[in-house]
Amino acid sequence: MAYSKAEAKEWARENMKGIWAAALQPFSPDDLSIDEAGMRANIRHWVEDLGIDGLFIAGKQGEFFSMTLEERKRAFEIAADAVRGTGARTIMSASDQNLDVVLDLARHAQAVGADSIVVHAPVLHFVKDPDQILREYYKRISDEVDIAIALWSHPDSGYLMSPELCAELADLPNVAAIKYSVPREMYARLTQLAGDKLLVSTASEEEWLDNVLELGWRLYLCSSPPYLLQTAADRRMRDYTDLAFAGKAAEARAVSASLEPVRQALRSTRPADKPQAHQKYWQELLGQVGGPVRAPMLELTEAEKAASRAAFEACGLKTARRAAE
16 A cells, blocks of 8 residues: 555545545346456546546445455456556445455455545444444454545444544544535534544535535545546536636536536436446446346336436437537
C-alpha cells in the first residue's frame, strides 16, 4: 500500500475525492462465470471516458451475495489491475456475515493493491442494542488490517448506526470514511460531529449536489448513476460536480437539473424486484457490458426491456451515435 495504518486517514483525505461508482458485475451469458474482459472494458470506459475517480467493487450492486469467495477475490484482482496507472482508486467490498470471510477479503484486498475497503454493518438477529457489538466488530477489523476502512450503514442491516456511534468509530486509526445510507439529517449530523476525521458520504446522486454545496462534501461514495447517467459524449454528472467544486453553484444546479429526464427514465422503468437486471440492461443500451444476473435475482421480461428502450431513447442522453447524427 502507499500508506501505513497511521497514515490511512491522511491518505484518504488526499485521495478519496470526486465521483466513486459502485460497479455492477458482468457475468458471461454462456455460463455465468465472471466476464473478465467485459469487466475490464467497463472499467476502462468509466475511468477514461467518463472521468470516474474511484470504483466500488463486489458490493451489493455487484451481486457479491451470489459469488463465491474466490470469485470475489478475483474481482478485486481484476479491478486493482485495471486501474493501475490510471489515477483512479478502488474500494473493495469486504462485507459478509462471517467475520472470518470479512478479514480474509480485507487481507486479500490489501495484498493485491486495493486502495481501501468498505465493510457493511452486519445483520444482527434478535439484537435490540447493537452498539457494543459494532464497537467490537469494527475494532477487530481495524486491528487486523492496515488498509483504509469505510464503514457502511444501511437499512438492510435491520438498524442504522447512529451519528454518535459512527463518530466514535472514526477514532479507530484506519477508519477513514463512511457510506452512510440514511436520512439527510443523520448524515448532516455526522458531518458536523466528525467531518474532520471521517469522510462522510451517501449513495444518492440526487442529493449529491446539495451535499457538495451545503455540507462541503468532496466524495461521492457511491452507486451506479455515474455510469448510467453519462456517456463519453455527455458527462453532465462530471460537469456539475466540477462546477460545484469550483464554487459555481448556479451553473452546477442548472446542469444537474437538466439530467432530470434521464433520472426519471431510469426511475420509471425499473421494476421494484429487478434492480441489477434493469441497470445491466441500461448499460447495454449505453454500449457498456451488462450481461445476465445470477440467482436469486430475476431477469427483465421482454416487455420491461421494451419500456426501458423507449425511455432511454426519449430521455435526451447524448450518445456517440446521436452526436454523429
